Structures are given as structure tokens and as C-alpha cells.
Amino acid sequence: MKTKKQIKLNVGFGVLVAERSDPGDPEIPNELIIYLEDNEGTITQDIVLVRKSARERNVRHSRNIRSHYDGAVECLVWSDCHDEDYTQKFNIQKYTEV
DSSP states (O other): OOOOEEEEEEEESEEEEEEEEEEEEESOOEEEEEEEEEEOOOEEEEEEEEEEEEEEHHHHTTTEEEEEEEEEEEEOOOTTOSSOOOOEEEEEEEOOOO
């Protein structure tokens, strides 16, 4: 079962919502989603989704495909208000000192 935790900020023309979702399955990572709602609570625009970065890989001797999480954060950004698909994708690696 998916549970949600939210922070809401009224920005005048709507409400900016930051939501942490927990899918309830240890194999599926949590996500942070930021979006706009109108004053009636209807989602009007996605802004950003942040989650663990995943690479798909074939598991040896199996036809199943599993996600392998590689120590990076993936950010999907919706910067075009006229497009329902995300417009930019960033993979941010974990910082290590050199």
C-alpha cells in the first residue's frame, strides 16, 4: 500500500505540494514529487520527481528484468507548462572527495 506525506505551500495562484511517497515495498524506492494544485486540490502541473537512479539489467539465467540502484539520484523536471512529459532528466552521482 502506498502512503503519502505532504508539505503544502500556498503560492497565491495555487498550492505548491511536495509529497514523499512510500510504495510499501522494500524493492521499490521512495520518491519525492513536487507539483502544483489549484485551490480546489486538483493537480494542475508536475514540476519535479526525485528518486534513486536505477539501471535496468538482465539477471543471469532469468528472463526477468530487475532494477539495479547505482548510488545516484535521478531528477525528472517538467519545465514546459504545455507538455505532460518531463523535459529534462538529471542523474546526480553521490559526492565523493578526491
